[in-house]
Amino acid sequence: MQFLIIYSVSSLNLTNEYLSHKCFLNQGKYNSGSDYEDILNILFRRVRTDDYDITGFRYTSKETSPLDSSSVMLQCRGDSYGSNCRTCADTAVTGFLKRCPKNKGGIIWYEQCFLYVTSIDDPMRIPTNYKNTFSMYNPNNVRGDGKLFSKKAVDFFSELTLKVKKPAKYYRVIFYAAGEKKLGKNTLYAMVQCVELTLDCKNCLAWSITKLFENGNIKQGGRVLGMNCEIRYELYPFLRS
Structure with a gap:
C-alpha cells in the first residue's frame, strides 16, 4: 500500500534532518546476539565507512543462511557525497536502529540521504515501484x-x-x-x-x-x-x- 505524508515546510537547510521512515513489519524481527544481527552490523559498518564518491551510493549484502540474506542500500542526494554523504549515512543507520529496533527490513529518509534495509528482496533486482513514497x-x-x-x-x-x-x-x-x-x-x-x-x-x-x-x-x-x-x-x- 502506498503511503503519503504531507509536511508543512517553510525552510529547509543542509543538515541531516529526519524526514520519514517505514518499518517493514512483514519481514519480522531478529533476536539480540543472533547471527542475523551480527551480519546486519557488518553491513551497517560498511555503509558507515564508505568513501562515497560522486555517486553517493552504496549497496551491500550478505547471506545469513542458505535461505536467508540481508541487504542494505544507501543513496545520498546528488549534491551530498564524500564526507557529507558519510555523515548522513551514519545518521541514517543510527536512526534506523532507533526507529525500527530489531526489524529485519525498513526504510528511513533524511534531508541528504535515505537508507533501505531488507531481508527478502535483493535491491539489485527490484523494479521501479511506488509503494514507499x-x-x-x-x-x-x-x-x-x-x-x-x-x-x-x-x-x-x-x-x-x-x-x-x-x-x-x-x-x-x-x-x-x-x-x-x-x-x-x-x-x-x-x-x-x-x-x-x-x-x-x-x-x-x-x-x-x-x-x-x-x-x-x-x-x-x-x-x-x-x-x-x-x-x-x-x-x-x-x-x-
Whole structure:
C-alpha cells in the first residue's frame, strides 16, 4: 500500500534532518546476539565507512543462511557525497536502529540521504515501484496564476529529466540533475534524482512529477521522495552549488 505524508515546510537547510521512515513489519524481527544481527552490523559498518564518491551510493549484502540474506542500500542526494554523504549515512543507520529496533527490513529518509534495509528482496533486482513514497509541501500557495506556474515547473522538470543520463555499461554514473530558471519575479530551483539501481528512471520521475501537482493546490515548494527516485522544487536555493 502506498503511503503519503504531507509536511508543512517553510525552510529547509543542509543538515541531516529526519524526514520519514517505514518499518517493514512483514519481514519480522531478529533476536539480540543472533547471527542475523551480527551480519546486519557488518553491513551497517560498511555503509558507515564508505568513501562515497560522486555517486553517493552504496549497496551491500550478505547471506545469513542458505535461505536467508540481508541487504542494505544507501543513496545520498546528488549534491551530498564524500564526507557529507558519510555523515548522513551514519545518521541514517543510527536512526534506523532507533526507529525500527530489531526489524529485519525498513526504510528511513533524511534531508541528504535515505537508507533501505531488507531481508527478502535483493535491491539489485527490484523494479521501479511506488509503494514507499511520500510528499512534502511548502505551506504557502504560489501567488498569481498557479496553473501557469505548475505548467512551467513541469516543463522545467522535463528539461532536467532529459539531462539524467543512461549509464554506460560497467561505469558508475550519477542519476542527478539540478538547475534554476527565472519565472517572472521568482526564480525556480529544482532537482531530479534516481537511485543508481533504478531500472526505469525516467518513468519514475514522470510519475513523481504528476504526483507532485495532482492536487491542484500549487505551493511555493514541494517534493516527492521514494526508494527509486526523488524530485523537488523551491523558490529559494536548497542545494549546494
